[in-house]
Amino acid sequence: MMRKFILASRFESLLLPSLSQNGPSKPSKSLFSLITSSFGFSQNRACSSTPEQNAKSTVLVDYLIGSLKFSKARALAVSSNFAHIKSIANIDEVVRFFKALSWSDAQIQSLAHRRPTILFASVEKTLKPNIMFYQELGLYGPCLGAFISKNQNKLKASLDRTLKPCILLIKKVHNNDGRNRSDEKVNDDLFRTITRCNRIVQMKSILEENIRYLESCGIVGSQLSTLLLRQPRIFGMHKEKLKEIVSRAVGMNFTIGSRMLVHAIHCLSCMSIKTLNGRFEVLRLFGFSKDELALMFRKSPFVFGISEAKLRWKLEFFLNHYNIDKFLLVRYPILLTCSVEERVIPRINVLEVLKSRKLFKKDLSFYKAMCISDEKFLEKYILRFENDAGDLLLAYNNQPPDTSER
Incomplete structure (x- = not known):
């Protein structure tokens, strides 16, 4: 700031006529350019937008407010981010494309609000190929609209590099779970999986690696499919983090290849060590020994997903109100669920x-x-x-x- 002030004072005598001069003099164009560049602005930047640009911005703002129910503040924010857009023709084409799919106004508005960039995507190059892929998987009309409005990133992502490889891999796991289900039910699990974990469809290599690792631990077929459906976040973890969870389970006397290992992995992935210790502490306060706690966890790991408050209340009911034998809960901890x-x-x-x-x-x-x-x-x-x-x-x-x- 001081440097600019000094520069300005140095050039003041050149810009303003001195008292000794007979008449005013004009600074040269090159000199004026030098000075304005010293202050970090130009004639173009001094005028931030032209009337033509303002008119285009107003048309976009009016469209977002009138057709897509944006608030004025939100519409202005989107307009400022897409100031280079010359017309709303593409936006209107995108909206008409969605309406032709039998999507409701509410679904289109929800999608636009959550991911405004979709409004500026190419219908032919991006939206239509992705939509056709989901239709091939069995999603149509309002059901497809409901799915996309909640999973906006699955409409603009690269179809061949990202979406198709990941989604088909997830479908393969659900399809090969040994339950001989219909394609409709398999697709239902597929869409529920990718809805629960949006980012899983953008990490093919991690997804493949974790599937192979879990299979090497004996988690295959319906166990692998169920784990993917209920806790897809596990499949997007870095492999070292997943190995750490498996190691914790093994340290709690679960064996690789056992039918209960998958439940331990599910439980341990959902809570920190501190949270799990909190559940153990509640049980210890009701007289359960360390060995009894270990046995209860091996029998029903998911019991420890109950909140501390609810666990304490249920123990109070069973042991103090109804007076059942504590050993019954050790033998059948599932009763606490x-x-x-x-x-x-x-x-x-x-x-x-x-x-x-x-x-x-x-x-x-x-x-x-x-x-x-x-x-x-x-x-x-x-x-x-x-x-x-x-x-x-x-x-x-x-x-x-x-x-x-x-």
């Missing part, structure tokens, strides 16, 4: 009626009663007892038994 309000309490009510009326000839298994499906529970513990089914249903719905005829 059951909803107390919607499953446990209604079924306990039924078991108590069955016990009080001695309707079962053998001891009732608390674990089996809690973990079977609703349909099987109704069939085995309620409907089979025709004379008592009414009262059992009342108990199941947390209502007192009907004693009018008893």
